[in-house]
Amino acid sequence: MGNSSSNHLGIPPAKGPSAVGCTDFMMDHTAHGSFFRLYYPCQETEKAEKPDWVPSREYFNGLADFMKINRTLSEKIFNYLFGSFKIPASLDAPFKSNEKCPVVIFSHGLGAFRTLYSAVCADLASHGFIVASVEHRDESASATYYFREKTESERACKRVPKKSATAQDNLVKEWMYYRTLQHGESEFPLRSKQVKQRADECILALDKLTAINSGTPVQNVLQTQFDWTTLENSMDLCKIAVMGHSFGGATAIEALCKEVKFKCGIALDAWMFPLDDETFPRVKQPIFFINSEKFQWAGNISRMKKLDSAVIQRKMITIRGTVHQSFPDFTFLTGNWIGKMMKLKGEIDPEIAIDLSNKATLAFLQRHLGLEKNFNQWDPLIDGEDDNLIPGTNVTVLQSSI
Numbered sequence: 098m099g100n101s102s103s104n105h106l107g108i109p110p111a112k113g114p115s116a117v118g119c120t121d122f123m124m125d126h127t128a129h130g131s132f133f134r135l136y137y138p139c140q141e142t143e144k145a146e147k148p149d150w151v152p153s154r155e156y157f158n159g160l161a162d163f164m165k166i167n168r169t170l171s172e173k174i175f176n177y178l179f180g181s182f183k184i185p186a187s188l189d190a191p192f193k194s195n196e197k198c199p200v201v202i203f204s205h206g207l208g209a210f211r212t213l214y215s216a217v218c219a220d221l222a223s224h225g226f227i228v229a230s231v232e233h234r235d236e237s238a239s240a241t242y243y244f245r246e247k248t249e250s251e252r253a254c255k256r257v258p259k260k261s262a263t264a265q266d267n268l269v270k271e272w273m274y275y276r277t278l279q280h281g282e283s284e285f286p287l288r289s290k291q292v293k294q295r296a297d298e299c300i301l302a303l304d305k306l307t308a309i310n311s312g313t314p315v316q317n318v319l320q321t322q323f324d325w326t327t328l329e330n331s332m333d334l335c336k337i338a339v340m341g342h343s344f345g346g347a348t349a350i351e352a353l354c355k356e357v358k359f360k361c362g363i364a365l366d367a368w369m370f371p372l373d374d375e376t377f378p379r380v381k382q383p384i385f386f387i388n389s390e391k392f393q394w395a396g397n398i399s400r401m402k403k404l405d406s407a408v409i410q411r412k413m414i415t416i417r418g419t420v421h422q423s424f425p426d427f428t429f430l431t432g433n434w435i436g437k438m439m440k441l442k443g444e445i446d447p448e449i450a451i452d453l454s455n456k457a458t459l460a461f462l463q464r465h466l467g468l469e470k471n472f473n474q475w476d477p478l479i480d481g482e483d484d485n486l487i488p489g490t491n492v493t494v495l496q497s498s499i
């Protein structure tokens with residue numbers, strides 16, 4: 098348990114037996130390709146550097162747009178508050194596992210991006226999972242980037258000697274920012290279109306991992322030092338789950354509906370609004386709803402309950418004293434009173450909350466992916482059996498609305 102007096106701030110280290118490696122993958126330079134951060138079990142290396150938690154300042158600009166605050170001011174504040182944080186993983190460390198790894202595809206929330214859930218993803222990787230945290234290009238991320246070919250004039254201005262020119266030299270980073278709702282624009286059509294694109298992007302990420310696992314040479318347009326061939330035959334592609342936070346929770350449900358290779362789903366504080374009603378009867382896989390105490394409301398819960406089934410396991414727990422932001426990494430990165438004021442922290446110690454969420458997740462994954470690990474020790478958490486957990490929900494849902 099993190100001692101409450103520890104005033105060092107930072108993302109908690111993963112709790113599992115394996116060291117965690119981390120690298121980035123972008124399938125091609127278009128906005129239609131797959132872009133994800135990969136977390137995986139790696140060789141213990143003390144010398145490896147830790148990747149930047151927020152890899153570019155443009156992400157802070159996007160966050161400012163998302164939060165409707167002034168860019169220049171907030172970029173300085175974010176950079177001052179969060180600019181130096183590292184994530185609990187070793188950049189491009191060599192992959193190491195003495196057995197095939199189960200796979201999780203993770204989908205971020207509205208206004209987030211691929212790096213903000215490292216406490217969840219790194220912990221899964223330390224327990225032997227390969228985790229791809231997707232960065233969505235549906236304009237729901239605060240910011241994301243891809244590349245475009247340099248124009249003739251751009252090529253002309255910065256003369257790169259032809260002989261040393263690499264593929265990267267004639268590509269320019271193009272940033273895509275969060276799309277705010279226009280005045281009078283109705284939200285559902287946008288969110289419904291986005292959730293379908295997001296699910297497709299999760300499936301595309303799985304397809305890329307499948308290709309990598311089969312040893313098919315894949316191109317990574319990002320210049321990383323990671324050797325992707327070491328992942329050949331590393332994954333157990335019968336043991337695949339999809340997971341996400343908030344909008345990412347809805348995305349996980351949409352992805353389950355579209356792709357039966359996903360054997361189960363975990364929705365962290367799901368936002369059910371973007372989902373069509375006819376999606377619910379078409380989902381056949383087990384789903385685990387892990388909710389915060391403060392975010393949920395009757396209409397949202399009643400949509401989750403539409404997925405209740407006598408034959409397919411659908412479970413729900415609520416973590417006492419948590420808020421919506423108790424799942425992304427921000428909850429670890431500010432002091433108590435700033436955190437509470439900005440609704441980044443609830444009453445509960447953030448490390449205790451994420452630990453409960455991660456252990457309950459591992460128990461559910463063992464049960465529905467058929468893993469032979471010791472994660473079943475945490476089975477009671479799936480039924481909310483802990484002082485800090487509520488079985489089901491704290492929200493009163495009127496019988497009529499179910």
Ligand SMILES: CCN(CC)CCN(C[C@]12C[C@](c3ccc(C(F)(F)F)cc3)(C1)C2)C(=O)Cn1c(SCc2ccc(F)cc2)nc(=O)c2c1C=CC2
Pocket residue numbers: 160163164165205206207208209213342343344345368421422425427439440441
């Ligand atoms: C401002 C008006 N409104 C725009 C729609 C934003 C209102 N809002 C609450 C916020 C996110 C907040 C946030 C972030 C980050 C700092 C920081 F200071 F730490 F950087 C502070 C304060 C602002 C808490 C949410 O959107 C909540 N939410 C989220 S938050 C996901 C997220 C976003 C950015 C992150 F950095 C980390 C996590 N994901 C969803 O899928 C959904 C919802 C609501 C419904 C569906």
